Amino acid sequence: xxxxxxxxxxxxASFMGLLLAGFPVAWSLAGIGFLFALIGHGxxxxxxxxxxxxxxxxxGALDRRIYGIVANELMVALPLFIFMGIMLDxxxxxxxxxxxxxxxxxxxxxGYAITVVIVGVLLAASTGIVGASVxxxxxxxxxxxxxxKYDKCLAVGTACSVGTLGILVPPSIMLVLxxxxxxxxxASVGRLFMAALVPGVMLGLLYIAYILIAAYLKKDLAxxxxxxxxxxxxxxxxxxxxxxxxxxxxxxxxxxIFTGFATTTEASAVGALGxxxxxLANRRLTLxxxxxxxxxxxxxxxxxxxxxxxxxxxxxxxxxxGGDDVVRLTLTGLPFGETGIVLSILLVVxxxxxxxxxxxxxxxxxxxxxPVVMSLGVDPLWFAMLFAIxxxxxxxxxxxxxxxxxxKGVCPPEITTRHIYLGVAPFVAIQLLGLLLxxxxxxxxxxxxxxxxxxx
Numbered sequence: 001x002x003x004x005x006x007x008x009x010x011x012x013a014s015f016m017g018l019l020l021a022g023f024p025v026a027w028s029l030a031g032i033g034f035l036f037a038l039i040g041h042g043x044x045x046x047x048x049x050x051x052x053x054x055x056x057x058x059x060g061a062l063d064r065r066i067y068g069i070v071a072n073e074l075m076v077a078l079p080l081f082i083f084m085g086i087m088l089d090x091x092x093x094x095x096x097x098x099x100x101x102x103x104x105x106x107x108x109x110x111g112y113a114i115t116v117v118i119v120g121v122l123l124a125a126s127t128g129i130v131g132a133s134v135x136x137x138x139x140x141x142x143x144x145x146x147x148x149k150y151d152k153c154l155a156v157g158t159a160c161s162v163g164t165l166g167i168l169v170p171p172s173i174m175l176v177l178x179x180x181x182x183x184x185x186x187a188s189v190g191r192l193f194m195a196a197l198v199p200g201v202m203l204g205l206l207y208i209a210y211i212l213i214a215a216y217l218k219k220d221l222a223x224x225x226x227x228x229x230x231x232x233x234x235x236x237x238x239x240x241x242x243x244x245x246x247x248x249x250x251x252x253x254x255x256x257i258f259t260g261f262a263t264t265t266e267a268s269a270v271g272a273l274g275x276x277x278x279x280l281a282n283r284r285l286t287l288x289x290x291x292x293x294x295x296x297x298x299x300x301x302x303x304x305x306x307x308x309x310x311x312x313x314x315x316x317x318x319x320x321x322g323g324d325d326v327v328r329l330t331l332t333g334l335p336f337g338e339t340g341i342v343l344s345i346l347l348v349v350x351x352x353x354x355x356x357x358x359x360x361x362x363x364x365x366x367x368x369x370x371p372v373v374m375s376l377g378v379d380p381l382w383f384a385m386l387f388a389i390x391x392x393x394x395x396x397x398x399x400x401x402x403x404x405x406x407x408k409g410v411c412p413p414e415i416t417t418r419h420i421y422l423g424v425a426p427f428v429a430i431q432l433l434g435l436l437l438x439x440x441x442x443x444x445x446x447x448x449x450x451x452x453x454x455x456x
Contacts, residue, residue: 003043003049003050003051004051004321004322004323004325004326005326007036007039007040007051007321007322008318008321008322008323008326008327010036011032011036011314011317011318011321011323014032014035014036015028015029015032015314016355018031018032019355019356020355025307025310025357025359025360026303026306026307026309026310027310028310029307029310029311029313029314029360029364030309030310030313030314032314033310033313033314033315033316033317033318034059034313034317036317036318036321037055037058037059037317037320040053040055040058040317040320040321041053041055051321051322052320052322053320053321053322054320057320058316058317058319058320059313059316059317061316062312062313062316065312065316066309066312069305069308069309069312070305072180073263073265074176074179074180074189074264074265075176075180075305076265076268077176077189077264077265077267077268078173078176078177078301078304079297079298079300079301080265080268080269080271080272081171081173081176081268081271081272082173082296082297082300082301083272083275083293083294083297084171084253084268084271084272084274084275085132085166085275086132086292086293086296086297087272087275087276087278087279087289087293088123088246088249088275088278088279089132089133089136090279090284090289090292090293091275091278091279091282091284091285092279092282092284093242093245093246093278093282094119094123094136094137094140095140096241096242096282097118097119097122097242097243097246098115098116098119098140098141099238099242100235100238100239100241100242100243101115101118101119101239101242102115102144103235103238103239104235104236104239105118107224107225108224109212109215109216109219109222109223109224110211110212110214110215110221110222111222111224112141112144112145112148112150112222113145113150113154113155113158113211113215113222114208114211114212115141116137116140116141116158116159116162117158117162117204117207117208117211118204118208119137119140120133120137120159120162120163120165120204121162121165121169121200121201121204122243122246122247122250123136123137123163123166123246124162124163124165124166124168124169124200125169125170125171125200125246125250125254130163130164130166130167130395130402130403130406131402131406132166133162133163133164133165133166134159134160134163134164134403134406134407135163135406135407135409135410136163137159137162137163138156138159138160138163138406138407138410138411139410141155141158141159142155142156142159142410142411142412142415143412146412146414146415148222148223148225149220149223150221150222150223151218151220151221151222152414152415152419152423153419153422153423154211154214154221154222154423155415155423156407156411156415156419156420156423156424157420157422157423157424157425157426157427158207158211158423158427159407160396160403160404160406160407160420160423160424160427161207161396161403161424161427161428161430161431162204162207163403163406163407164392164395164396164403165200165203165204165392167358167388167391167392167395168196168199168200168203168388168389168392169196169197169200169201170192170193170194170196170197170200170254171193171253171254171267171268171271172193172196173304174358174362174388174391175189175192175193175196175388176189176264177304177359177362177363178192178362178366178384178387178388179192181362181363181366181367181370182366182370182380182384184374184380186379186380186381187380187381187384189257189264190257190258190264190453191381191449191453192381192384192385192388193254193257193258194258194448194449194452194453195381195384195385195445195446195448195449196385196388196445197448198444198445198447198448199385199389199434199438199444199445202434202437202444203389203430203431203434206430206433206434207427207430210426210427210430214426245278245281246278248274249271249274249275249278252270252271252274253267253268253270253271253274254267256270258452276290304359307359307360307363308363311360311363311364314364315363315364315367315368318368323368324368324371327368327369327372328371328372331344331345331369331372332372338376338377338378341372341373341376342373342378342383342386342439343439345369345373345387346386346387346390346435346439348365349361349365349387349390349391350390350393350397352365352394353390353391353393353394353397354394354397354398354399354401355399356394357394357402358391358392358394358395361391361394362391366387370383379442379446381445381446381449382438382442382445382446385438385444385445386435386438386439386445389431389434389435389438390435392431393428393431393432396424396427396428396431397428398421401424403424404417404420404421404424407420408420
């Protein structure tokens with residue numbers, strides 16, 4: 001093992017060690033970066049080490065790199081999409097959707113769980129905030145499903161897993177960050193949004209299929225209620241009234257991007273305004289609500305940008321120590337072809353998801369592996385969707401699956417951590433099945449963008 005390989009491995013090992021010790025992610029990234037910058041500088045200056053490390057090219061260039069991040073117009077979309085999601089969370093739309101859909105689907109075996117999936121998909125396309133979706137779905141559904149004698153594992157697994165669709169279904173802040181890190185017109189924000197639509201909806205349909213099959217095979221898993229309400233035109237009209245507002249907002253945001261009428265940043269502003277208008281229409285827009293939404297938006301945005309800056313320090317030093325070459329030689333040296341290399345990357349990302357959040361993996365790992373994959377002739381859009389679906393599982397895999405912590409905070413006392421882990425396991429398997437389908441049939445991710453954008 002050469003000096004470059006040793007330093008690169010030592011950087012990653014030190015970072016993982018600090019994380020497991022409980023240190024904040026942003027400080028760990030920046031601290032490890034500065035520490036190894038000093039090590040690299042010392043080895044070159046005082047020990048004539050065979051390194052191409054340059055202090056001026058790494059730490060000395062950080063001011064320009066960080067300014068480039070905060071001055072990037074695309075990054076303005078992040079706080080606006082976050083505000084849109086938080087405001088919609090407080091607008092009362094989800095409650096109306098659940099109550100109206102339960103009247104139509106609640107009489108079916110597994111109907112309440114199917115309602116949660118449908119509402120979760122609409123919330124994912126409206127808010128894109130996983131924490132808000134998981135907590136809201138848990139608060140709205142777990143109590144009624146327990147009273148309906150649903151299996152605890154199925155109930156909590158459904159609410160927890162469906163909430164994670166918000167990180168994949170557009171408008172998604174993860175896709176905005178991925179587009180920025182990939183830095184290629186072939187994987188722009190608009191193309192990534194369009195590419196994620198089919199896989200996102202497909203995962204929702206797979207969830208519904210699993211619930212229906214499981215409820216059919218095991219009668220007491222999700223029993224139909226004995227006192228089913230009679231369906232009438234008023235019930236279906238209630239569903240239409242509940243679905244129309246968020247659907248209109250989704251079409252306004254995504255449609256303006258896909259048609260080229262607005263940029264991603266401009267469309268995010270439209271979404272933020274639309275969310276405020278919906279909250280106003282539902283009489284939920286108060287000064288307190290607005291203040292809380294702005295506060296949560298500021299906190300979330302600051303959290304992401306702090307990791308962004310820390311990852312910039314880490315990545316700059318890693319590249320200065322030859323990290324790009326180490327990763328490239330490691331991947332291309334694998335005894336596999338193009339397919340094997342992509343599968344190896346996805347396996348590593350899946351395993352990293354047990355310990356790292358999607359933000360760190362997107363900001364650190366994606367820029368390292370994407371150039372290697374694209375040099376092999378792999379479609380960047382297809383690879384980005386595989387990467388995104390794989391990242392979605394990181395919310396459900398212990399010990400650092402954030403959705404597991406979110407749902408635990410709103411669970412009834414009779415639902416234990418064991419129920420949560422057992423409940424999400426089938427849905428993790430379904431997500432991996434969805435990943436396999438997109439891997440085997442690339443048009444699931446590439447057909448829609450090619451139809452909309454063509455060769456542009």
